[in-house]
Amino acid sequence: MTVYELSQNSQFNVLCLPEPEREISGVYIGDLLSWVMGRAQGDNVWITIMSNINVIAVASLSDVSCVLLAEDVTLEENILKTAIEKGINILSTPLAAYETAIKISGMI
């Protein structure tokens, strides 16, 4: 499944989608950025409630297919701009991390 296909689900809102055709290999949930970099796999959907600028660098370097902000966490406009520049897909959802993962598990 691609990130674009995931974004078509009504529970997920697109914040930015510069690389919609990225494939999704699975899910990683975490808010400690170094922990995420140590454990997330490339092409994972990364579910987090962190929303600072370093999230973009971590997403880029870990090569995750998209960042999914749980529980309606939002991003500042300038962070979103950086995400688009770096080619990082970002979605948000009103669901909590657990429900989000279950949802994605049923789709991939």
Added chain:
Amino acid sequence: MSELLNFHFDVDGNDFTSAGQASIQIKKNLRRLGLDPETIRRVSIAMYEGEINMVIHAHGGEADVNIYENYIEIILKDNGPGIKNIEQAMQEGFSTAPDQIRSLGFGAGMGLPNMKRYTDYMKIESEVGKGTTVTMRVDI
């Protein structure tokens, strides 16, 4: 053996929000060279953790990435406070990062362990009061 390619960066120690610029640039450069995605991921994560460490602890420093035929070498050099006990610093969960860094999601004591995890060779040379040099290699 002389390196085939060298990339040099000055890491700005004052701006935590821009930390990662060097690593992201390296990622782009390695992509252009056509290296496989997992190798690129390992190099760029190891370098980013090092960059973050230099910003948090050492007011910045210098990063060099040398590309050889069989491996990529990353050398991170700073003139910071040095590491008192390297063995302790290498333990997962050990951290001396200040609270404001932790609130950003760093300082979990995973930086050095991640650098070791993602590289095939890692050496730390450090002198208290003088600085630290970390050399890492990732086989191609």
